[in-house]
Structure formats: C-alpha cells, structure tokens
Amino acid sequence: MNIDELLRDTFHSHEHLTPDPARVLGDIQQQIRGRRRHRRTRLLSTSGAVIAVAAIAATVSVFAGSTHHNSPSSPATSSVTAAATTSTDPAPTSPVTSASSIHSMRIPLSEYKIAITHTGDYTYTSPPLKLPHPITSDPNDIELSWGFVGGQATIAMTKGGGIRIVPANGDWSGPLVIQAQFRVDSFTGHPTLQFDSAGIGISGG
Amino acid sequence: MSVDVPADEEFEQFALRELVGLLRYAVTLTGDPELARDLVQDVMLKAYDHWSRVSAADHPNLYIKTMLTRQFLSWRRRWSVRKVSVGIDEHIGPPASPDHAALIADRSDLWQRLAGLPRQQRAVLALRYYEQLTDPEIATVLGCSPVTVRSYASRALAALRLDLVDETGRSKERQ
Numbered sequence: 001m002n003i004d005e006l007l008r009d010t011f012h013s014h015e016h017l018t019p020d021p022a023r024v025l026g027d028i029q030q031q032i033r034g035r036r037r038h039r040r041t042r043l044l045s046t047s048g049a050v051i052a053v054a055a056i057a058a059t060v061s062v063f064a065g066s067t068h069h070n071s072p073s074s075p076a077t078s079s080v081t082a083a084a085t086t087s088t089d090p091a092p093t094s095p096v097t098s099a100s101s102i103h104s105m106r107i108p109l110s111e112y113k114i115a116i117t118h119t120g121d122y123t124y125t126s127p128p129l130k131l132p133h134p135i136t137s138d139p140n141d142i143e144l145s146w147g148f149v150g151g152q153a154t155i156a157m158t159k160g161g162g163i164r165i166v167p168a169n170g171d172w173s174g175p176l177v178i179q180a181q182f183r184v185d186s187f188t189g190h191p192t193l194q195f196d197s198a199g200i201g202i203s204g205g
Numbered sequence: 206m207s208v209d210v211p212a213d214e215e216f217e218q219f220a221l222r223e224l225v226g227l228l229r230y231a232v233t234l235t236g237d238p239e240l241a242r243d244l245v246q247d248v249m250l251k252a253y254d255h256w257s258r259v260s261a262a263d264h265p266n267l268y269i270k271t272m273l274t275r276q277f278l279s280w281r282r283r284w285s286v287r288k289v290s291v292g293i294d295e296h297i298g299p300p301a302s303p304d305h306a307a308l309i310a311d312r313s314d315l316w317q318r319l320a321g322l323p324r325q326q327r328a329v330l331a332l333r334y335y336e337q338l339t340d341p342e343i344a345t346v347l348g349c350s351p352v353t354v355r356s357y358a359s360r361a362l363a364a365l366r367l368d369l370v371d372e373t374g375r376s377k378e379r380q
Contacts, residue, residue: 021228
C-alpha cells in the first residue's frame with residue numbers, strides 16, 4: 001500500500017471516532033437558545049429604559065408647551081430666538097423615541113441633529129415652522145424623503161449627521177412659516193432622536 | 206449579531222446536513238473526539254453569529270471547514286491542556302490474516318504518529334488525504350501559499366518516515 005492509500009485508509013478507518021452528530025447538534029441548539037434568551041432579556045431591558053425616557057420627555061415637553069401657551073410672547077418666535085442664539089453651542093442630546101410617541105414637533109432652527117436608528121419609516125408632522133435666516137444647501141447633503149404643506153423647502157441629511165432645512169426660494173430672507181411633514185427611512189439599531197441645543201419642542205405622546 | 210427566524214431555519218438545515226462531515230474532518234484534524242466536538246461547536250456557533258456572511262459564500266461548507274481549520278490552528282491553550290487520545294482501533298475487530306493485522310498495526314501506528322505532528326502539518330495531510338483538496342485549495346483554507354503547503358506536507362511525510370519517492374510526483378501532479 002502506498003503512502004496516499006495508507007494515509008487515506010488511516011483517516012477513514014478512524015471515522016468511527018466521530019462524535020454523535022445528533023448530540024452535538026442538540027448542544028449547539030441549546031447554546032443558540034441560551035443566546036436568544038439572553039438577547040431577548042437584554043432587548044426588553046433596553047426597550048424598557050427607552051420607553052421610560054420617552055415618557056419623561058413627553059411629560060416634560062407637554063408641561064413646557066402649556067407654559068409657552070400661557071406666555072405673552074409668541075411661542076414660535078421665542079423658539080426661533082432661542083435657536084438663533086444657541087446654534088453654535090455644542091450639541092447636547094436628548095434621546096427620544098418611537099414614532100408613535102411623537103406626532104409632532106416644532107423645529108426652531110435650520111439645522112439640528114437627528115439619528116433614527118430603528119428600522120422603518122417615520123412621519124413627523126410639525127406645527128408651522130418659522131425659519132429665521134437664509135440657509136444654503138451643501139453639495140454633501142443627502143436629500144431626505146420629504147413633503148411640505150404650506151411652504152417650499154427641502155430637508156437634507158448633512159454629512160455630519162444633522163438635518164438641514166433649506167427653503168426653496170433663494171431670495172427668502174425673512175421668517176417663513178411652513179407646515180412640515182417629512183419621512184425618514186431610518187437605519188437598524190435603537191430608536192433615538194438627538195437634538196441640538198436649540199431644542200425641539202415635542203408635543204404629543 | 207443576530208439572525209432572523211428564516212436564517213435560523215436555514216442554519217439548522219445546514220447543520221443537519223453537514224455536521225457529520227464536519228465532525229469527521231474535525232476528528233482527522235484533532236485526533237480526538239472530544240476536541241473535535243468542542244471545535245465544531247465553537248465554529249458552528251461562530252457561523253451562526255455570522256450566518257449571513259457564511260451562507261452568502263459560494264461554498265458554505267468549505268467556508269466552515271476553513272473556519273474549523275483556522276480555529277484548530279489557533280486553539281493553542283485548550284490544545285495544550287487536552288490530551289490527544291490515540292490507540293488501537295477496537296472497532297475493526299480481530300485480524301483476519303497476517304496482512305490484515307499488519308495493516309491495522311500500520312494504521313494505528315500512523316494515527317499515533319499523525320497525532321504527534323505539528324498542527325499545520327497534520328491539517329495539510331487531513332485536507333489533502335481526507336478532504337481530497339488540491340494544494341492550491343489547501344493554501345486557501347490555511348491562508349498560505351501552495352509552496353508552503355507542499356513544504357508542510359513534505360515535512361509531515363518525512364516525520365512520519367513516509368517520505369516516499371512518490372511525493373515528488375505528487376507535487377508535480379498537483380501543480
């Protein structure tokens with residue numbers, strides 16, 4: 001018997017040492033089930049935390065909204081002013097989430113950060129927006145799916161992950177009131193909205 | 206990374222279909238059933254975690270065998286603390302003739318010698334003589350060049366004192 005045959009024969013003659021595949025498969029399935037359970041538990045605790053944060057955010061914004069309504073000045077104007085003065089600040093974030101808990105939001109300035117990482121389509125409808133300054137688009141912006149009622153503007157995702165709202169009229173220089181409704185095709189992950197220091201008034205729940 | 210339910214089913218079907226072959230190959234690699242089982246389990250769980258990538262491969266089976274081989278080669282710690290069991294093949298039964306007895310003795314002796322080889326060399330022999338892969342295919346699995354594969358094979362055969370003249374012929378034939 002030559003070397004090839006002897007080696008082949010030796011390997012094949014030891015095939016009986018092969019462990020029981022059914023048992024091995026059972027062990028693998030058991031470990032996979034354990035991983036799934038672990039993953040589900042982790043997901044549930046994460047979801048619970050997100051819902052709690054969303055509930056707190058909704059409560060706070062409803063409370064803030066009623067305060068604004070009682071104020072003598074126009075709420076929209078106040079927001080615009082706040083936005084204009086804070087737009088260069090670093091951007092602290094406030095996680096909010098699930099589309100069902102947010103049916104509208106007020107956007108006081110042209111640019112804010114948004115990161116929706118939950119798979120799905122979301123539609124946000126804002127109350128009238130007042131945009132204070134001319135805003136130009138950037139070639140690197142990625143246009144989002146959008147739709148406006150009562151105004152003309154585009155919403156774009158900036159390279160840095162922010163959102164830019166650009167009025168269609170280049171000569172526009174004064175406050176513009178538009179009713180915005182836009183859709184975002186989001187990405188896989190956790191549902192999170194991040195806003196810049198200008199803040200976004202969120203109402204609804 | 207998780208896989209969804211249809212992918213889970215696909216994975217399980219794959220496991221049902223290929224597990225025996227993977228376990229047999231793992232035995233030839235490790236020379237030990239327990240090590241083979243641990244090795245296959247580890248690799249299959251990794252495959253499950255990356256199932257989308259594995260299933261997208263042209264030959265998922267070969268992809269897993271590559272994972273298996275590389276895992277075996279990098280399995281230093283566990284390999285060093287586990288004893289490789291080798292011994293007379295009791296399932297073969299009593300020798301029917303002096304020739305048969307000699308053959309069994311040869312196999313048993315060779316199996317023990319294989320267990321003593323460096324892992325790369327043993328992997329090359331297992332891939333070449335058990336999996337019937339060509340040297341370039343073995344090189345792909347091991348992530349090295351065909352020249353290195355031939356070098357490992359040559360050294361392995363020399364160590365087994367089986368460096369017969371046909372090795373030269375085999376190298377030429379496999380190119």
